[in-house]
Amino acid sequence: MRNVVTGLGLLSIVLSTTLQAAEPAEVPTVHALALFGDPALPPGFDHLPHVNPDAPHGGTMAQAAQGSFDSTNPFIVRGTPASGLMQVYDTLLESSPNEPFTMYGLLAGGIRLDPDRRWVEFDLRPEAHFQDGEPVLAEDVVFSFDTLTTKGSPFYRAYYSDVTDAIAVDRDTVRFELGDSESRELPLIIGQLPVLPEHFWAGRDFEAVTRAPLFGSGPYRISEVSPGRRIVYQRDDSYWGKELGLNRGRYNIERLEYDYYRDQSVALEAFKAGLIDFRLESSASNWATAYDFPAHEEGLVKQIIVPDGQPAGMQSFVMNLREPRFDDVRVREAITLAFDFDWLNQNLFYGAYQATDSYFENSEMEATGLPSPGELELLEPLSDELPERLFNEPLPIKQPDDLRQRLYKAMDLLRAAGYEARDGVMINTATNQPLNIEILLYSTQFERIAQPLVRNLARIGIRARVRTVDVNQYLNRLRNFDFDMVVGSFPQSANPGNEQREYWGSEYAERPQSRNLIGLEDPVIDTLVDDLIAASSREEMDAAAQALDRVLRWGFYVIPQFHLAAYRIAIWDKFGYREPFSPYALDLSSWWIDPERAKRVESRQRNR
Template structure:
């Protein structure tokens, strides 16, 4: 497990010797591959309106409930919107694949050999209680998150060897390896917490105490479990710096909680809140109609995006014995008839997902290249042969609902894996155990999508049941890996890197609260993740990610579902928004209220 070292966490007075860390010239930003889009004298991102008016109140919706304002631990259910409270060292632009610019950090210095990154903090940076943000706060945050926070942080920041406080406003992170080009950007994503606020508190406990942050908003008021309101900090130190100009324009942002997405949609149509992103194709096709849409009381829009859509899927918990065999997992993939589902339930609104990196150049959707073959050849004896010979495609149906041939294929696979169909039930040949499992859901609306698959599983002799639980119970069961199958998603960026360890790394397969909910323990995948992290160029990153994609695909860890390449949004007409939209985000934080109330 990655460890945090305090050996060099010291304040160095006077002149500091940098002889071991030859730095490039201090920069206002850093790009993963290639050049920065914005020069050092930029005043705002292209997708913002620097003259956007400030003011007004906005309501959004959230699902379930909350019982904590501490989103950094695995206990409790954190409230929505808490990210508005905290600033990070850098801010990522959403019209570049992966570039960051100074936020709390005024400059960024990466060592020539990539052995460290040094951040010089903006001396104007302050917390919401007026206390200055210092290098001590950054060091405290890093130590606290990696020792007391969610296991995600230990994995994500695992390549950091030491943290050195150079002076009050300068901090250096030293790395275990020089090969992780993404690490300086990953450190830049570190939220900064106030040491003075947390020093007398139990960080590892859920809390409803109002937090102190450094971001553009402060917690204003809340009704436990039902609503939470954030107020724009009128004294926010970073309101006019380039990465923030034209953003965070609303005076108040409220999240109202609903137990059910159907109720939340009806509340939106009744005017109870102001903005909604729709994920249900059925709702989009059938429910966003009526007088309020015809007369302009509510505007609906589909906005194409260039964001990788990642993988949404039925996810196996491979820690369960019944799902430990890849042939069994492959057989069960035949139970999901996407073509029938898309036509009859989704109004043909979706595309089938076959790649973990869909809608991006990293997707392994073409025959394997020589570069990928060279990467995978050393592991040939540990890989399915199809990795080298075939392009992965999930089972394809004709949309008629007649899938007898495919189900026969599934039964042959199950038979080869030690299962047999007897009197309509699939039984283990050795133990006589019946093949049964539970699909855990948090959204009742997904029941209609799962139901046809249950019918197909029944034809295989498999008894699968749906269990719908509330948000808090769902989160806790995922943290404890207490499920057979869930519907989940693995989001991807345009520049895959350290987060792949969280998703698929053996190191955290048994770590409660980790994001490796599948339970993958595969040394080939571990090796490929490190290859991705160490990719020396964009082209190499693409090849290495495609190689990982192929190995994930052919191990049948999930049953892929579907994706859309557009955002479906609906909103009240009082919003203004910039003419230029970001490529990789909706950009809601750049919107404003046209005529703010005084």
């Protein structure tokens, strides 16, 4: 429900008031930070363009969540956090889903950025308060920064690694000292900091798993916790920010319910029975065939497609380089050749998807053809550590179209890597061990995608098996990198930046719960990530992303899967929303319950 655009990589900040000629003492206070030009909305704007400022309040939205949960603290390594918890917390700034490069003041009513990017200051709104009535103070911001970067998930340590200090200048002003002025996105990602109440956490163990109804300063408060089964949020009528232009017409629904189901097929049946109101459908097969039931025929259930303007990113089978069997790039390439997207798309997906090639799919940051001059400027100094084919062979990587020919090529690669087939099994001639792989899953829904891969791997002598475990066991194994292969996702925004360190950076390869699932420890990739973060223009950023994309793809670290540049949504027809939808995020906070349609739906559900 909160409009959070994952991993904003904002590379060139231009304040709505020009700063170049300003002396430090004359730095103006502005209402927003924007990339490439001015913010679209002026100071004091009434509401965001995609919302209905007169939307009614009330009603319930029930959604299904997968698996289980045992924690209401979403910021720590331990425990499995419940869905929806970030709706409880406000941040200093919030992005607009209508602009890819702008963040407006939320808790912060004013922003000052040093022209030399040595510091950024935020003036807190004096009316901002936590859900217990206590004011939000600069000390709370400093506490949040210090706590999240030292005791929170590794993500925060990576995301804010270039901040050298956070200082409460006075009661309502907080200042961040910036150690890396080349990271053009840094002031904006500081604005994404969730602010926690210091007075609540005093004397409490922040790192301990808790099921208490924790609170922040956001638009919803936790009203019901049933661990592993259900969590409910209630709209906070005393929310301090409900009249801000950023929030007017948002957070309209009174109750948000998340009911947990261990199996997606059971969740689908719950939707059909009217126990769930809103369903984000991830299965092309379900989308095509599973919604043919009476309520749909009566017009009480709708299927809608919402375009997604963000890069598709990379969803893939991820190989764990911490396992020695994946050390050789020829072995990794051979494994990728066994994945048959065309067969899956035709037989399982009703032709709904497109094959994914790039880590920045569906964007200008995708590397294509041979390296561009901008890429070569970054890659050539690193050429001694890169394969020659990276410079000489174009992207996308050309592989045989016929599966049989791909499998022949895979066997040749395995033989070159030191394997030989013995009784139909690929054996490492140096260790005399078979090449075995376990694909770890938490949802049976992905088994139908993994099993064809398992069968194709068997044809080239690789023994693979699928193991599906419950969500908690899966997360524990994921945190400790205890897997051979998993299905992983590396989402991207239109402006990648600091989050790339945690995806690919060497310092996160062995850090529990980091997003470096692959286990990459490569100085070349570290250098390219630094180049991407330091880019000072859109052209430099695109070239750096393309160079990084090219190196990752020639490393064959993952088996790319497929993508759809849209959201598939099934709903019971009681919701109101404005069209066209915002282009850069699915902002459910702008939806509302239509009272008349809700009565019709609820009558049908009661009489079912």
